[in-house]
Amino acid sequence: MIFDRNENKKVVVLLGAGSMGTAIVKRVGAGKTIFIGDINEENLKNRANELKYSGYSVETMKVDALNEDSMRAFAQRASQLGKIKYFIDTAGASPNQAAPEHIINLDLVATANAIDIFAEYIDEGGAGLIISSQTGYMMEFSEEVENQLATTPTAELKNLEFIQNKAMQNSGVAYITAKRANHLRVRNAAATTWGNKKARINTISPGIIVTPLAYDEFNAAGDSYQKMIDSSPVKRVGTSEEIARAAEFLLSDDASFITGIDLLIDGGVIASIKAGMYQLNVH
Ligand SMILES: NC(=O)c1ccc[n+]([C@@H]2O[C@H](COP(=O)([O-])OP(=O)(O)OC[C@H]3O[C@@H](n4cnc5c(N)ncnc54)[C@H](O)[C@@H]3O)[C@@H](O)[C@H]2O)c1
Numbered sequence: 001m002i003f004d005r006n007e008n009k010k011v012v013v014l015l016g017a018g019s020m021g022t023a024i025v026k027r028v029g030a031g032k033t034i035f036i037g038d039i040n041e042e043n044l045k046n047r048a049n050e051l052k053y054s055g056y057s058v059e060t061m062k063v064d065a066l067n068e069d070s071m072r073a074f075a076q077r078a079s080q081l082g083k084i085k086y087f088i089d090t091a092g093a094s095p096n097q098a099a100p101e102h103i104i105n106l107d108l109v110a111t112a113n114a115i116d117i118f119a120e121y122i123d124e125g126g127a128g129l130i131i132s133s134q135t136g137y138m139m140e141f142s143e144e145v146e147n148q149l150a151t152t153p154t155a156e157l158k159n160l161e162f163i164q165n166k167a168m169q170n171s172g173v174a175y176i177t178a179k180r181a182n183h184l185r186v187r188n189a190a191a192t193t194w195g196n197k198k199a200r201i202n203t204i205s206p207g208i209i210v211t212p213l214a215y216d217e218f219n220a221a222g223d224s225y226q227k228m229i230d231s232s233p234v235k236r237v238g239t240s241e242e243i244a245r246a247a248e249f250l251l252s253d254d255a256s257f258i259t260g261i262d263l264l265i266d267g268g269v270i271a272s273i274k275a276g277m278y279q280l281n282v283h
Contacts, residue, residue: 004057009033010123011082015065015074015114016091017047019211020131023240024088027248029056033081037063037074038091065091065110075121083123086251089114090131094213096220100174104158104167107178112154112185115201119193127251128194128201130186131243134266136179136205138273138280149177150184157181179205183262190260200259202250207266208237224281231278233268 010032014021017038025034034056038044044060051058059081063074078084091114092107111130118128141149145162152160167177186203194201208214208225214237218225229237246265249255264270272278 003055004031006031009057009082010085011035011078012086013037013075013078013084013088013118015063015087015089016131017043017060018090018213020206020209020240020243021088021090022047022050023244024090024129024247025051026054026056027244028086028251032085033057033059035059035061035078035081037061037065039064065114066105068113071110071113071117075117079121083126084118084121085123085126087114087118087122087126087128088131088247088251089129092131092213094217095171095175097213097216098171100168100171103171103174103178104163107175108163108167108181109154109157111178111182112157115185115189116154116193119189119197119199122194122197122199124198126197126199127255128186128189128199129247129251130182130201130203132182132186132203132205132262133175133179134205134207134264134270135176136183136262137264137270139173139176139180141177141180146180146184149181150188186262187260195259200255202255202259203262204243204247204250205262205264205266206238206243207232207264207269209240209243210237211240228269228278231272232266233272236267238265238267 012025012029012032012034014025014036017036041062048058048060061074061077064070093103148160167174183203186201190201246263273280
């Protein structure tokens with residue numbers, strides 16, 4: 001049976017078949033082709049089935065965000081499926097899931113690379129969304145380091161003195177640096193590569209959102225997350241659906257004047273930290 005007779009459907013590309021990414025494409029993918037890439041074939045299969053049995057058109061491809069050739073093949077395949085209206089990047093690893101080097105490679109360098117590559121493939125008037133994190137607000141960086149993180153060519157990012165001497169020493173610092181870099185790379189791309197294509201790009205920085213990734217954090221981090229929740233104004237965790245609602249807005253034409261920004265969606269955790277209600281323990 002043919003569910004959709006429309007040809008030339010626009011494409012929604014999702015890198016990272018995780019919980020938040022799936023919630024986002026459910027909101028923006030009706031009537032379009034959803035093209036999902038992930039390194040984990042089991043995740044791809046499960047997410048594709050979940051979407052397929054909910055009436056969406058879905059294509060998948062195994063892709064390793066860490067590998068430039070794999071990412072290029074992913075972007076090329078996406079563009080063969082149709083014009084790319086949205087690119088959403090949720091591929092990431094959290095501090096308690098990985099060593100510092102892997103976090104720098106995936107959350108920082110591979111994300112920067114995805115921003116570069118999809119600037120070439122996004123359709124005019126399209127929109128991008130990178131999922132960063134509230135942790136991007138948990139350290140102060142000097143102006144010099146911020147400029148370097150924003151503008152250093154992607155292939156040279158790993159060689160930065162700050163990355164080599166600080167971020168590579170500690171998974172927490174690596175994660176914070178990578179997530180701050182996401183904001184800065186997106187801000188720069190919005191004004192340059194993406195802007196040149198008349199495409200918009202923004203980041204969302206989620207707070208504590210209950211997903212499998214977050215469970216790995218809770219299991220490893222002792223009572224620090226409980227304290228963070230208790231001292232936050234909303235006094236609870238968030239859901240992927242709450243991120244997806246904001247993502248839908250930022251991707252849509254309702255946000256047509258918004259580009260190069262980060263939207264922090266954290267139930268007020270950063271506000272409570274800045275107000276001295278919760279003390280961070282970052283070295
Ligand atoms: N869950 C939270 O509380 C939270 C909070 C803030 C930010 N984030 C960020 O949100 C993003 C999505 O997180 P989530 O909670 O939905 O996680 P998730 O684990 O459900 O999804 C991440 C996906 O990325 C995929 N992936 C990992 N390495 C890859 C690679 N090399 N190539 C391609 N795909 C790869 C994984 O297989 C997984 O499907 C991550 O960047 C994470 O750092 C999560």
